[in-house]
Amino acid sequence: MEECSMSGDSYTPQPLDRDARFYVAGHRGLVGSAVARKLRSEGFTDVVGRTSSELDLTDRGAVFAFFRETRPRYAVLAAAKVGGILANSTYPHDFLSINLQIQLNVMDAALEVGVERLLFLGSSCIYPKFAPQPITEDSLLTGHLEPTNDAYAIAKIAGILQVQSIRRQHGLPWISAMPTNLYGPGDNFSPTGSHVLPALIRRYDEAAASGADTVTNWGTGTPRREFLHVDDMADACLHLLEHYDGAQHVNVGTGQDVTIREIAETVAAVIGFEGLTEWDTSKPDGTPQKLLDVTKLTDSGWTAGISLEDGLRSTVDWYREHAGALRG
Numbered sequence: 123m124e125e126c127s128m129s130g131d132s133y134t135p136q137p138l139d140r141d142a143r144f145y146v147a148g149h150r151g152l153v154g155s156a157v158a159r160k161l162r163s164e165g166f167t168d169v170v171g172r173t174s175s176e177l178d179l180t181d182r183g184a185v186f187a188f189f190r191e192t193r194p195r196y197a198v199l200a201a202a203k204v205g206g207i208l209a210n211s212t213y214p215h216d217f218l219s220i221n222l223q224i225q226l227n228v229m230d231a232a233l234e235v236g237v238e239r240l241l242f243l244g245s246s247c248i249y250p251k252f253a254p255q256p257i258t259e260d261s262l263l264t265g266h267l268e269p270t271n272d273a274y275a276i277a278k279i280a281g282i283l284q285v286q287s288i289r290r291q292h293g294l295p296w297i298s299a300m301p302t303n304l305y306g307p308g309d310n311f312s313p314t315g316s317h318v319l320p321a322l323i324r325r326y327d328e329a330a331a332s333g334a335d336t337v338t339n340w341g342t343g344t345p346r347r348e349f350l351h352v353d354d355m356a357d358a359c360l361h362l363l364e365h366y367d368g369a370q371h372v373n374v375g376t377g378q379d380v381t382i383r384e385i386a387e388t389v390a391a392v393i394g395f396e397g398l399t400e401w402d403t404s405k406p407d408g409t410p411q412k413l414l415d416v417t418k419l420t421d422s423g424w425t426a427g428i429s430l431e432d433g434l435r436s437t438v439d440w441y442r443e444h445a446g447a448l449r450g
């Protein structure tokens with residue numbers, strides 16, 4: 123998608139006011155909790171959030187009432203219905219409908235009260251299944267999506283368009299970021315709802331604890347994936363809000379990928395699982411490779427700092443410490 127000339131483009135990125143109110147939508151989730159941690163550690167004094175039971179973001183009236191009451195100056199939209207291949211392919215309508223509703227409600231209400239800087243978070247699944255690798259931002263809408271998560275992807279593409287339309291029609295300097303696969307403390311480790319890396323951590327940890335000889339993973343293990351620690355993601359969010367302005371979304375990743383087989387071996391080693399790994403090739407692999415081109419992000423002055431091995435170790439530690447209180 124071409125970057126358009128917009129009135130929002132006249133904005134010059136600058137440091138955010140640490141005392142202004144900052145709303146993190148989805149502040150209990152993997153990304154939102156990391157963003158809230160990052161903001162507080164960077165001196166933001168008025169970070170607000172609401173759980174989904176306090177404020178259901180699909181309830182349009184309640185969302186407008188919340189924004190009129192709290193009037194945040196900045197916002198990160200990290201609330202979404204999120205899941206792995208199984209959840210996405212089983213409940214496509216939920217992923218489409220709930221995410222469209224959350225995005226429309228939050229952005230329309232934020233527009234009404236004039237939120238100055240808003241960062242919308244999409245996902246790398248917005249890109250065509252066979253997009254040239256590494257995937258540049260320009261690949262958007264150039265081919266067919268991966269069918270297992272097309273409904274979710276279309277909702278996220280609509281979110282990018284919403285940010286661009288608000289920039290063009292209302293001149294607000296809002297931006298969008300498309301993260302690669304994320305992992306870290308606070309992730310969803312549930313057997314049916316989780317992404318590949320937390321699913322692997324749980325599977326290998328349970329196998330090690332039960333003394334199982336074998337772990338069976340879905341697919342062939344050959345697809346290549348990129349993983350970014352969520353604390354790096356949160357750092358990138360603040361960086362973009364303070365250093366980037368433009369209609370085009372920005373990829374956020376490490377710029378390096380590994381095979382699922384390699385990641386499974388690393389997880390097994392970090393966990394201490396000494397048995398065999400088998401691959402159930404009757405199960406789908408998903409997209410063969412997904413590596414983001416992060417040139418735009420790098421050019422803006424940011425690169426990832428947490429290595430996969432370090433990030434995995436701290437995530438496994440967190441998983442074990444919270445084993446009795448995980449979501450899902």
Ligand SMILES: NC(=O)c1ccc[n+]([C@@H]2O[C@H](COP(=O)([O-])OP(=O)(O)OC[C@H]3O[C@@H](n4cnc5c(N)ncnc54)[C@H](OP(=O)(O)O)[C@@H]3O)[C@@H](O)[C@H]2O)c1
Nearest residue numbers: 148150151152153173174178179201202204245301303304
């Ligand atoms: N995880 C990844 O690998 C990844 C990769 C790329 C992009 N992203 C993007 O990052 C964003 C956040 O993902 P995540 O991994 O942090 O997801 P997550 O851990 O599942 O967190 C999502 C949060 O959204 C909130 N939420 C969901 N439905 C809601 C509703 N109806 N009303 C209010 N709040 C609601 C939940 O709040 P409660 O906890 O209060 O219920 C939850 O904390 C998403 O846009 C996702 O597309 C994630």
